[in-house]
Amino acid sequence: MQRKATILKIVQPITIVLCAALLVAMAMLDVQQTALLSLAVVILAMVPYFLRFERLRPKPRDIVPIVVLSVIAALGRALFTFAPNIQPVTAIVIISGVVFGSQAGFLTGALSALASNMVMGQGPWTPWQMLAWGLIGYVAGVLSSTIVFKKNVFLLIYGFIASFAFGLIMNVWNVYGFVENASWQAYLVSIAASSYFDLIHAISTVVFLGLIAIPWRKKLLRIKQKYGMDDIGQESQSTSRHSV
Amino acid sequence: MKHIFHLYYPAVVFLYIMAALIFSMITLNPVCIIISFLAASGYSIYLNGVKSYLKTLRFVAVMFVIISIINPLFNHNGVTILFYMFDNPITLEACLFGMASGGMLACIFIWFTCYNKLMTNEKFLHLFGKAMPTIALMLSMILRLVPTTRYKIKCITNAGKAMGIQAETRRKRIAHGVRASSILLSWTMEDSIETAESMNARGYGVAKRTSFTAFKWSPHDIITGVIITALVGAVIYMMIVPFNTYVYYPTAGGELIAPIGIVGYVLYAILLCFPLLLELRETIKWR
Incomplete structure (x- = not known):
């Protein structure tokens, strides 16, 4: 079980790169049926993450924080339905990744997207949003182990960049879903068309991060320490874990 | 509102709605698009009501217009040049293709309003809960x-x-x-x-988790599942053996209504209207 999970850990980024390459290849080779194929590729890209999580057999204490953060993110998104680009999901997903690690970050992102769409309505965009937010959380988790994220300024910068990255990923869907022959030109036009909304998204993420990042991070770290929780998929670090 | 798929096993419902969605996504045959649009509209009105449908339609119409306009602007394939815009030829074929892909996306959006009504959260969890x-x-x-x-x-x-x-x-x-x-x-x-x-x-993780489920296979589900699978198979066959060849480039055209093709269209329509036909049968029975 554990070994398979470790293999999957390496497989995860490789799958992402492969899937990105597949998407580019689809555009280069003028493949038909891009809408359906790209959806399949995106779903495929998420499989190693979910599989690894299942394989790790997470304890209730590891899954519950993810659940709670996803709920708050989904509710926060529902709160701002009138302006879909202003939403706290990106910020909350980043915090989750930073505090609980890359796996938790991915899951928070993917589940927030899936759950909030269960309330607001599913569509072909659901898998794309799941992947985009999931990756934001994953990368946040990966970076959190480096020194960079110790400073809150870098967290804000990451939030700003990540929001635009979210836009870039969603624009891939816009091109594959809506344009006949995917090309760089179409992608660039799509980016240009959405840049204003992405900017609003980025600013809102930075604002939300600024408002919640410092207090929430502190609180979550305290809770994590108090109850002896580990990062999922990491070797046990805290010796104070008391089992019931 | 109660609809007949309410009573069916989630896998059967999922099979139907996924077939509708995927077929709508892969076919660019204008007749198929129209069939899909009509079936999706009918079912969406039945499930969500006219008011909700009109709301969807308004959004979908805007999207359709945008895509129909954008495609010819970016795509200059095709031989029938209508006029030049910024030194770029606008072709009739690209316009037609734009309308076809706009219509296709409109269908997908309307089908998703049906999906949201059919696949309730508990059904979704029941279907995928075992795997993950x-x-x-x-x-x-x-x-x-x-x-x-x-x-x-x-x-x-x-x-x-x-x-x-x-x-x-x-x-x-x-x-x-x-x-x-x-x-x-x-x-x-x-x-x-x-x-x-x-x-x-309470022992989470000690043994395999079981979950409560309100869904059970019944003979009805099996029969309906087999019929839908057969229809899906038939439609796939009709699509692979291109009974109705319609191409957009270089010139738009093709055999839209070949005799054997009509059988394909009818099968496609039956597949997409399957739940509506079931409803109709119930209405006649209980009249």
Whole structure:
């Protein structure tokens, strides 16, 4: 079980790169049926993450924080339905990744997207949003182990960049879903068309991060320490874990 | 509202709606698009009501127009040049293709309004819960916690009001919002740890998790499942053996209504209208 999970850990980024390459290849080779194929590729890209999580057999204490953060993110998104680009999901997903690690970050992102769409309505965009937010959380988790994220300024910068990255990923869907022959030109036009909304998204993420990042991070770290929780998929670090 | 697929096993419903969605996504044959649009519209009106459908239609119509305009602007394939725009030829074929892909997307959007009505959360969890038990558990926990958390938010704001905290200025309102969110986080987190301890105490992870389910296979489901599968197979066959060849480039055209092709269209229509036909049968039976 554990070994398979470790293999999957390496497989995860490789799958992402492969899937990105597949998407580019689809555009280069003028493949038909891009809408359906790209959806399949995106779903495929998420499989190693979910599989690894299942394989790790997470304890209730590891899954519950993810659940709670996803709920708050989904509710926060529902709160701002009138302006879909202003939403706290990106910020909350980043915090989750930073505090609980890359796996938790991915899951928070993917589940927030899936759950909030269960309330607001599913569509072909659901898998794309799941992947985009999931990756934001994953990368946040990966970076959190480096020194960079110790400073809150870098967290804000990451939030700003990540929001635009979210836009870039969603624009891939816009091109594959809506344009006949995917090309760089179409992608660039799509980016240009959405840049204003992405900017609003980025600013809102930075604002939300600024408002919640410092207090929430502190609180979550305290809770994590108090109850002896580990990062999922990491070797046990805290010796104070008391089992019931 | 009660619809007949309410009574069917989730896998059968999922098979139907996925067939409708995927076929709508892959076919650019204009007749197929029209069939899909009519079937999706009919079923969406049946499931969601006219008012909700018109709302969807308004959105879908805008999208259709945008895509129909954008495609010829970016695509200069085709031989029939209508006019030049910024030195770029606008071709009739690209216009037609744009309309076809716009129509295709319109169908997908309308089908998704049906999907949202048909595949309720519990059906979704029932279908995918076995493959990914932990994820399914988390999803159902999220769905459970949404109303709980809403209630908690209400409690926090009410408590604030009772303490005389009033938001006069925007600055203060934001400060209160931040404070409330912080309180909410601590509260839900501490609660959730309690939940986790309780789950531990009750033996979570000791054995395989079973889950309550209200769904059971019945002969009806099997018959309907077989019929839908057969129809899907037939439509796939008709699509692979291109009975109705329609190409957009270089010149738009092709055999749209070949005799054998009509059989394909009818099969496609039956597949897409299957639940509506079932409903019709019920109505006739119980008249």
